[in-house]
Amino acid sequence: MRPYVYLGIILFCLHTANSLRCAKCVSKKxxxxxxxVEACSSYxxxxxxxxxxxxxxxxxxxxxxxxxxxYCRRYPGGYKGHLDRTMYCCSSDLCEPVDYHHSxxxxxxxxxxxxxxxxxxxxxxxxxxxxxxxxxDRCIQIxxxxxxxxxxxxIIKGCGDSSFRDTLVAYQIGKDFAYVEQNVCGLRNCNNxxxxxxxxxxxxxxxxxxxxETGKGECDRxxxxxxxxxxxxDRCVHIISxxxxxxxxxxxxxxxESMCTSYSDIYYKLMRQDSYPTCCKKSFCNRAxxxxxxxxxxxxxxxxxxxxxxxxx
Numbered sequence: 001m002r003p004y005v006y007l008g009i010i011l012f013c014l015h016t017a018n019s020l021r022c023a024k025c026v027s028k029k030x031x032x033x034x035x036x037v038e039a040c041s042s043y044x045x046x047x048x049x050x051x052x053x054x055x056x057x058x059x060x061x062x063x064x065x066x067x068x069x070x071y072c073r074r075y076p077g078g079y080k081g082h083l084d085r086t087m088y089c090c091s092s093d094l095c096e097p098v099d100y101h102h103s104x105x106x107x108x109x110x111x112x113x114x115x116x117x118x119x120x121x122x123x124x125x126x127x128x129x130x131x132x133x134x135x136x137d138r139c140i141q142i143x144x145x146x147x148x149x150x151x152x153x154x155i156i157k158g159c160g161d162s163s164f165r166d167t168l169v170a171y172q173i174g175k176d177f178a179y180v181e182q183n184v185c186g187l188r189n190c191n192n193x194x195x196x197x198x199x200x201x202x203x204x205x206x207x208x209x210x211x212x213e214t215g216k217g218e219c220d221r222x223x224x225x226x227x228x229x230x231x232x233x234d235r236c237v238h239i240i241s242x243x244x245x246x247x248x249x250x251x252x253x254x255x256x257e258s259m260c261t262s263y264s265d266i267y268y269k270l271m272r273q274d275s276y277p278t279c280c281k282k283s284f285c286n287r288a289x290x291x292x293x294x295x296x297x298x299x300x301x302x303x304x305x306x307x308x309x310x311x312x313x
Contacts (some may be wrong), residue, residue, distance in 0.1 A: 005083050010201045021093050022047035026122050028115060029132060030062035030100050037094070040066035046089045048072060048095045052117040052153065055082035056133065057140050059158030060102055061117040080152060083117070106134020112188045113139035115158045123155040125192050132159035139191035140164050141183045145198070147212075157191050160184070170233055171255035172200060173212050174225065207283040208236035208255065213250040224287065229254035230309020235279040236286035242275075252286050255279060 024038035029268035030049060052061045072089035089096035111132040136159035144154045158264075170179040172267040177200045185191060210227035211219040229236075237255035260279035280286055 020045060020047070020066065020091070020227055022064065023094065023096075024065040026061065026116075026118065028060060028062065028128065029102050030064060032064055038066050043068065045069050046072055046091050047095050047097060049088040049100070051086045051088075051100065051117065053084045053097060054117060054156050054158070055084070056163070057156060057158035058104070058113075058130065058136060058142075059115050059117045059144075059156055059309050061115075061122075063118065063122075083152060083156075104133040105192055106136075108133050109137060111137050111139070111159060113159045114141075114156065114189055114191050117153050117156050117158075119154055120195055123157055125194060125228065127157055127192070129189050130159070135161045137161065138164065138184055138186050139189065141185075141191035141193060142180070143195045144180050145178050147173060147178045148180075155195065167196075167258060168200065168232075169256055169259050170200075170231070171237060171253060172210075172227065172229070173251050173253040174210050174227070176212075199231070200233070203228045203230050204232075204234060205229075206234055206236070208254050209284060209287050210253040211251070219250045219252065221287070224252070226284075232256050235260065235281060236284070237279050238286045239275055239277045239278050280297045 002236040008113040015032040019042070020040040022038050022040060023032035023036060025032035028180050030051070031165060046067050046069045048065060048067040048071075050063045052063070053059075067089065069089065069091065075085075075093040077086050078084065088097035108131045112129050113132060114123075114127040115130040116127040138160055140156070140158055140160040142156040144152070146152065146154070162251070164182065164184045166184055167182040168179065169181075172178070179198050181198065183191070183193070206229040208227050208229055209224040211224050213219040217223060217272060227278075233256055234257050235257050237251075237253055241251070255277070257279065259275050278286075
């Protein structure tokens with residue numbers, strides 16, 4: 001037998017001997033069965049245990065599998081809007097990184113809903129069903145499409161209370177269209193619908209300025225672009241956003257009226273808890289001056305004041 005054949009056999013044996021195995025499943029409690037095991041790739045040196053929760057929706061989801069220790073260190077945990085994500089990791093064969101226990105608030109009631117937080121493959125029409133508890137007597141289904149760089153879990157399902165209602169927030173910044181759709185229903189497991197992509201629609205006559213500030217002056221007056229609004233996006237919008245990961249940013253474009261109404265909290269809950277959108281009805285009404293120098297500082301001060309008022313509620 002040729003030397004390179006021996007070398008290949010040796011390398012294969014070494015890989016087999018040193019490969020890490022991790023439990024692999026998506027479930028409510030994180031309990032994978034004995035057959036749900038993943039053999040990690042040679043570069044994967046850790047097992048992960050990811051827990052996702054959404055405030056007000058009983059959609060707690062645990063996802064397990066192989067990853068790298070580097071990703072565990074860089075994992076973007078914590079709250080983004082009302083979505084909370086936590087990851088635990090360990091590095092030994094079939095290890096259990098956390099002793100996890102899930103609890104409910106209130107007694108079980110007669111309602112049951114599909115319950116899941118994740119992508120369409122994980123949370124489609126066959127997502128698992130869970131009984132509802134306390135005053136959570138309706139089923140919630142939230143689907144989302146994001147602007148580039150804002151990707152989070154696109155589907156949230158679970159039990160919710162009477163504070164939830166049908167809502168659609170749609171907006172377009174430049175050529176990028178995004179939306180958040182929340183559906184509420186009152187029958188057992190009625191949140192099992194498919195997720196048809198929402199279309200921007202045809203031009204509706206409204207024209208707005210558009211930009212997305214990345215720190216390079218894209219929203220300076222002389223660099224603003226024009227955008228033809230479409231479909232139900234019948235407002236011009238001006239958004240100032242700030243969170244722990246991204247410095248203060250400015251966005252302009254077209255949006256639905258729901259983005260700026262009193263119930264637009266669905267927008268804050270899901271993606272932009274520290275955002276301040278303002279809407280107007282007339283074409284080109286969202287120019288709002290040059291966003292450099294003193295006016296930028298004034299805009300930032302306005303956001304800080306708004307956040308302080310919100311925190312005091």
